[in-house]
Amino acid sequence: MDPQQQFLDVLDRDEAERRFHAVIQAAPLEAEWVGLDQALGRVLADDVASPVDVPSFDRSNFDGYAVRAADTYGASEQQPRRLTLTKETIATAVVPQIAVKPGCASTIATGAMVPKGADAILMVEHAEMREGELFLHRPITPGFGIAFAGTDIARGETVLWRGQSLTSRETGVAAAVGITRVSVRRRPRIAIISTGDEIIEPGHTMRPGFVYDSNARILADALRELGAEPVVVGIVSDDHEHLRACVQQGLASYDMVLLSGGTSKGAGDISYRVVQELTDPGIVVHGVALKPGKPICLAAHHGKPVVILPGFPTSAIFTFHEFVAPVISQLAGHSHVPREKVSARMAFKINSEIGRTEYLSVHLVKSSDADTAANVSADKELIAYPMGKGSGSVTTFSHADGFVTIDRYVEQVEAGAVVSVQLLG
Amino acid sequence: MDPQQQFLDVLDRDEAERRFHAVIQAAPLEAEWVGLDQALGRVLADDVASPVDVPSFDRSNFDGYAVRAADTYGASEQQPRRLTLTKETIATAVVPQIAVKPGCASTIATGAMVPKGADAILMVEHAEMREGELFLHRPITPGFGIAFAGTDIARGETVLWRGQSLTSRETGVAAAVGITRVSVRRRPRIAIISTGDEIIEPGHTMRPGFVYDSNARILADALRELGAEPVVVGIVSDDHEHLRACVQQGLASYDMVLLSGGTSKGAGDISYRVVQELTDPGIVVHGVALKPGKPICLAAHHGKPVVILPGFPTSAIFTFHEFVAPVISQLAGHSHVPREKVSARMAFKINSEIGRTEYLSVHLVKSSDADTAANVSADKELIAYPMGKGSGSVTTFSHADGFVTIDRYVEQVEAGAVVSVQLLG
Numbered sequence: 001m002d003p004q005q006q007f008l009d010v011l012d013r014d015e016a017e018r019r020f021h022a023v024i025q026a027a028p029l030e031a032e033w034v035g036l037d038q039a040l041g042r043v044l045a046d047d048v049a050s051p052v053d054v055p056s057f058d059r060s061n062f063d064g065y066a067v068r069a070a071d072t073y074g075a076s077e078q079q080p081r082r083l084t085l086t087k088e089t090i091a092t093a094v095v096p097q098i099a100v101k102p103g104c105a106s107t108i109a110t111g112a113m114v115p116k117g118a119d120a121i122l123m124v125e126h127a128e129m130r131e132g133e134l135f136l137h138r139p140i141t142p143g144f145g146i147a148f149a150g151t152d153i154a155r156g157e158t159v160l161w162r163g164q165s166l167t168s169r170e171t172g173v174a175a176a177v178g179i180t181r182v183s184v185r186r187r188p189r190i191a192i193i194s195t196g197d198e199i200i201e202p203g204h205t206m207r208p209g210f211v212y213d214s215n216a217r218i219l220a221d222a223l224r225e226l227g228a229e230p231v232v233v234g235i236v237s238d239d240h241e242h243l244r245a246c247v248q249q250g251l252a253s254y255d256m257v258l259l260s261g262g263t264s265k266g267a268g269d270i271s272y273r274v275v276q277e278l279t280d281p282g283i284v285v286h287g288v289a290l291k292p293g294k295p296i297c298l299a300a301h302h303g304k305p306v307v308i309l310p311g312f313p314t315s316a317i318f319t320f321h322e323f324v325a326p327v328i329s330q331l332a333g334h335s336h337v338p339r340e341k342v343s344a345r346m347a348f349k350i351n352s353e354i355g356r357t358e359y360l361s362v363h364l365v366k367s368s369d370a371d372t373a374a375n376v377s378a379d380k381e382l383i384a385y386p387m388g389k390g391s392g393s394v395t396t397f398s399h400a401d402g403f404v405t406i407d408r409y410v411e412q413v414e415a416g417a418v419v420s421v422q423l424l425g
Numbered sequence: 426m427d428p429q430q431q432f433l434d435v436l437d438r439d440e441a442e443r444r445f446h447a448v449i450q451a452a453p454l455e456a457e458w459v460g461l462d463q464a465l466g467r468v469l470a471d472d473v474a475s476p477v478d479v480p481s482f483d484r485s486n487f488d489g490y491a492v493r494a495a496d497t498y499g500a501s502e503q504q505p506r507r508l509t510l511t512k513e514t515i516a517t518a519v520v521p522q523i524a525v526k527p528g529c530a531s532t533i534a535t536g537a538m539v540p541k542g543a544d545a546i547l548m549v550e551h552a553e554m555r556e557g558e559l560f561l562h563r564p565i566t567p568g569f570g571i572a573f574a575g576t577d578i579a580r581g582e583t584v585l586w587r588g589q590s591l592t593s594r595e596t597g598v599a600a601a602v603g604i605t606r607v608s609v610r611r612r613p614r615i616a617i618i619s620t621g622d623e624i625i626e627p628g629h630t631m632r633p634g635f636v637y638d639s640n641a642r643i644l645a646d647a648l649r650e651l652g653a654e655p656v657v658v659g660i661v662s663d664d665h666e667h668l669r670a671c672v673q674q675g676l677a678s679y680d681m682v683l684l685s686g687g688t689s690k691g692a693g694d695i696s697y698r699v700v701q702e703l704t705d706p707g708i709v710v711h712g713v714a715l716k717p718g719k720p721i722c723l724a725a726h727h728g729k730p731v732v733i734l735p736g737f738p739t740s741a742i743f744t745f746h747e748f749v750a751p752v753i754s755q756l757a758g759h760s761h762v763p764r765e766k767v768s769a770r771m772a773f774k775i776n777s778e779i780g781r782t783e784y785l786s787v788h789l790v791k792s793s794d795a796d797t798a799a800n801v802s803a804d805k806e807l808i809a810y811p812m813g814k815g816s817g818s819v820t821t822f823s824h825a826d827g828f829v830t831i832d833r834y835v836e837q838v839e840a841g842a843v844v845s846v847q848l849l850g
Contacts, residue, residue, distance in 0.1 A: 036642060037645070037657075040646045040649055040650070054636075054637075054819055056631050056633070056635070057633055091622065092621060092622050092623035092634070093621075093623035093634050093662075094634055095633050110736075110737075111623055111636070111736060112623075113633065147818075152818045152819050153819060153820060159820070167646070167650065168642075168645075168646030169822060169823040170823060171642050171643065171646045172639045172642050172643030172646070172742070172819070172822075172823060173819060173820065175627045175638065175639040175642035175643070176639035176738065176819040177627075178631060179627060179628075180627050180628040196518075197516065197518035198517035198518035198537075202461065202599075202600045202604060206477050206481050208520050209482055209517065209519055209520055209537070209538045210481070210518060211481070211601075212477075212479075212600060212601055212603045213600065214601035216600070217593075217599070218596065218597030221465045221592070221593030221596045221597070222593040224593070225465070225592065225593055232462075311535075311536060312535075313597065313601065393577045394479055394578060394597070394598055394601040395577055397597075398594040398595060398597060
């Protein structure tokens, strides 16, 4: 190993991203049809237009009486208006048979179809029944208590959009317009290979100088959280031929190959040596001005991305979210989803190295009460406390509430400065 | 149908919750062991303590040289210190064989074991190699560049807690301490039954007076999002015997029975009539002072919850989140997770009915820039715009960014008041 040879071409973060995206194919994957009961979490490949009006008929919003609004004008406590009930009691799921004539009203259930002639619903609690006649004490306006056909969703209206991630709210809307299948993007399938002579699988006995492979687990589950399908190849250590075969197999079968560990140029760093053999174009970035995450290696082969993440867990997961997650989102067909951020005040002054983008893991703590409207409680102000541990730590990322990105041209963040914290977990 | 008989006993929201929780068994379900690769999204049934130190040995954080810090004291550009390299180059996964004596240094890789005698790591970029000897220009302190055994995680330390929901961050920590299986709570299994003569399944042809069943889909997927397993029984309309059999089957096989539609006391409302037959204790709440959601019906049979949600989609999903979701969390063994909220200013004055808790669906819009530290961007202030549509709307809940809960004693929220918005989706 000649440590002097490492990272000769450390790039700026944005330049690294540009070079990587210039050589990868990250268009959305092909579409496939799935049943709506399998659609949760998938990404829509096409807009969905409603084939029906919702509601599909003029619908009563209340239990009460279908009336002509004009018949209620002038009604008051002193001078109640009197209406005659028709013989019809309109339940749900039936088409009313009797039109409501002037001076008449039909009993109607919530969700039932408004009969011809009627243009408003008198709520049951606003009327009084005496000897088969209805007395009302206040006027109502035309349209009151009626959901008119198509007012919630009009036939032909776009109700869901290409690139939307389907939560229960979206699958509910699809069901409401009567749809049973949706066209979604195939999930990206990503090969995960762990390297490093010192890496052993969880469950095996710890030996001096070794560490458990946590990157395979965290990357696989982080990929699942992004809607991708991880394929955990396992640990490949000191066997160059075997690692080459695994990378080739990954390129042939999956949408991306993700290695972790062995990013150095040293002789012991098998990942780098194997990925270095790739062509068209092979490695385009090796070393980025990031803290943590400097040794990341970005490559491609005929448009398919190959990434070597640093072996240290915190470095691996930050560079994953910085360089890999956006590509997964593109492959998955997601429309751009801004990451969730909150504002906080920095607890104390932070010095950062000029020329290097720094990700500062922080704890968030609520400060004293902020102003609130009476009885409507509001959030407290947040204070960001930087965490102490380095990139080798397993716990920094898992215990942090979020992180602050300190721009490469910023040397100091003052105590009390308002910063934007990207939330984790 | 006699509409006059409905909702004779409308309860306050909190009193309704108290009565419901007094009669249901909502203790965490039994624990089961799952492989770590199946653990994502599950809830821990027990604390997890680390069986190992992490790192398990004193580990180098850098590529560089293992030295005695005392040998570096006084080093400067003018007076560099000179060290003699040992014959050993320490790679990862090996136990160093040569102790570092005063005046000496061993080449070491990132992640490798620090040799005996050495107490600091000189980074490769801070030293110069000339003719087999090492020249250094600055002093370092003892411990610099070393992650000492157990400093990230100590053996026996609790690393994950009972009641935690496992994200990729937690599964990564479990892998890092060498664990392959975790004890998690069984997922709650919930029967979902849709009722209402006017309800038809998506995929069937729309007929006059009918509506597609969207509640079964949104409830099933909302349950999945909470980590439960929905069992969609389907639509049961005008058949009392059949619905009774479905409810009995649900009580016998699942952890909760969730009906939607037919909450009224009227003759057409089969759900109420069937649930009314339950004993020990049967229905404890029918009608709550909520908008939307008033007709909700809460019941139990021998501790097992039975809930009839209102048929209108927006009412169903609000009352689901208010009364059902907390029970699911308890059954799933979640430790209390506060719902995610943001502060916003109300766009205009809102009048609300005294005595009724109101859920106001809102759109959130960012206002003009707030103060930020230079180059570290922060959030803008949020403005909450109430949405217009009622509880019969399918789109209100799916299009809203969140909702504001207006307390039952609050009659007005002023324009510009700071309110707490519970985020959706």
